[in-house]
Amino acid sequence: MAKKKKAPDNTIARNRRASHDYLLGETFEAGLVLQGWEVKSMRESKVTLSDAYIQLHQGAAWLHSCHIASLNTTSTHNVIENTRNKKLLLHQAELNKLHDAMDKGGFTIIPLSLYWIRNLVKLKIATGKGKKLHDKRASEKSKQWDKDKSRIMKESRND
Template sequence: MSKTKKKPGSNVIAQNRRARFDFHIEEKFEAGLVLLGWEVKALRAGKGQLTDCYVVFEKDEAWLLNCQITPLQSASTHYVVEPTRKRKLLLHRKQIDKLMEATEQKGHTIVALSLYWKNHMVKCEIAIAKGKKQHDKRETEKQRDWDRQKGRVMRQANS
């Protein structure tokens, strides 16, 4: 009896690339998400977006706002769906306290970086972030361009 292994692939559903450009990422956390059935089906089809997504706290609970999950036509025929509803994040009490403390500091916010599969569950990677100034963004672009140029020079030198 031979078991066929699943081909290794990407577990990432959606990424917020803009967050890495607009913010300095200080500390990352992994959080679970409370989802409805149609949302899980839509995420399996790759219908999730994290642009402009952030975390707020209400009554000592963490909530994910502006995470858009577009419903599938076949899976959500008998539901009244709201693609950008707020979704509860599942975190430990110590993690919630640490995140709440960080948001009280000036200039810090909690942003969602990515949605991904871990076994059969959907996880959300969130981070404590501090906003970049315009000159910081320019510096990031210059560093990225320099790294690209260095790679080209090294490849030419090796050939």
């Protein structure tokens, strides 16, 4: 039997700590203003989102501390900043929602994942509140119970 072909995964990078450290709220999709060498590095998946955060400044959203490693073939004529601040492309209504969530609700804006849509790089962002230690323990306990519950149900079906 022939091996199944794997579906193409358009994900460039994922922030795995986001759901562990934050209670996530509404999600948004934003475009990014990038330079050519950054796009080439993203094609090679040389991006880290773990330390990245988003700030609203001068009526726009900016991605800070997103590390994009440069390729060996990158031109030496360009000044390369691996953690350059990148502007996010959002509609004004989305910016207003994010601004209101930060001001009124005490939410922060967290980058979740970078992915391709056709030839465009998109960033999935979400509003979220930081979890306390007891919240992390409770969510870990509920995840463990869900795993145990599914295992018990599977065993009962097999008997």
